[in-house]
Amino acid sequence: AQSVTQLGSHVSVSEGALVLLRCNYSSSVPPYLFWYVQYPNQGLQLLLKYTTGATLVKGINGFEAEFKKSETSFHLTKPSAHMSDAAEYFCAVSGRTGTASKLTFGTGTRLQVTL
Amino acid sequence: DAMVIQNPRYQVTQFGKPVTLSCSQTLNHNVMYWYQQKSSQAPKLLFHYYDKDFNNEADTPDNFQSRRPNTSFCFLDIRSPGLGDAAMYLCATSRDHVSNEQFFGPGTRLTVL
Numbered sequence: 001a002q003s004v005t006q007l008g009s010h011v012s013v014s015e016g017a018l019v020l021l022r023c024n025y026s027s028s029v030p031p032y033l034f035w036y037v038q039y040p041n042q043g044l045q046l047l048l049k050y051t052t053g054a055t056l057v058k059g060i061n062g063f064e065a066e067f068k069k070s071e072t073s074f075h076l077t078k079p080s081a082h083m084s085d086a087a088e089y090f091c092a093v094s095g096r097t098g099t100a101s102k103l104t105f106g107t108g109t110r111l112q113v114t115l
Numbered sequence: 116d117a118m119v120i121q122n123p124r125y126q127v128t129q130f131g132k133p134v135t136l137s138c139s140q141t142l143n144h145n146v147m148y149w150y151q152q153k154s155s156q157a158p159k160l161l162f163h164y165y166d167k168d169f170n171n172e173a174d175t176p177d178n179f180q181s182r183r184p185n186t187s188f189c190f191l192d193i194r195s196p197g198l199g200d201a202a203m204y205l206c207a208t209s210r211d212h213v214s215n216e217q218f219f220g221p222g223t224r225l226t227v228l
Contacts, residue, residue, distance in 0.1 A: 032215040034215075034216070036219075041124075041203075041222070041224060042221055042222065043119075043121075043205055043207075043219035043220050043221045043222045044158070044205065044207075044219040046216065046217075046218075049215075049216060051215070090157060090158075101146075101209060101215040101217075102160060102163075103158075103215075103217060105157035105158055106157060107156065107157050108155070108156075108157055110155075
């Protein structure tokens with residue numbers, strides 16, 4: 001069984017400030033981990049993913065995340081927030097179900113960026 | 116550009132009136148998924164197809180059905196929508212059961228009056 005916990009349903013940062021969105025996972029097998037972003041009334045867009053290899057993963061729009069096995073964490077960061085980063089962010093872990101992979105999502109973190 | 120398309124983007128139906136949501140993909144992916152996402156919640160997997168092989172999640176209500184007539188298209192049928200079925204419905208694809216990356220469509224927002 002797999003699960004994801006996102007700490008903080010709402011995070012507010014000032015424009016230009018560091019963005020840190022927290023994600024902890026539980027998985028009985030080596031995990032594949034994902035961060036997705038969702039803008040209002042839109043689908044989910046992949047920001048970045050960790051499968052194997054380098055633990056620091058760089059994604060789109062200046063975001064990155066570090067896989068820390070010892071801490072079972074996959075926190076999302078961005079050095080300098082932009083107004084356009086305001087959105088809902090979902091962390092997800094994947095596992096097999098039947099004949100396909102299945103994503104288990106966290107409950108999401110809404111990022112607000114203020115002037 | 117290869118993509119996942121959902122039609123319509125907004126759908127209004129009446130309580131108990133059957134409704135069908137459509138998804139198509141130009142990615143030629145084997146796997147197609149349907150998710151339900153209620154306001155301020157995470158997406159919840161309803162079912163998926165691996166090619167023509169249908170897989171239902173254990174807690175998906177019988178009111179929800181799906182069809183996949185070919186590789187490119189997948190439909191979500193809600194036989195008798197209730198007020199609790201109002202949600203965003205997301206379609207996603209992945210290349211196969213090994214690839215874990217899913218590609219999402221823009222969603223269809225369903226309103227039940």
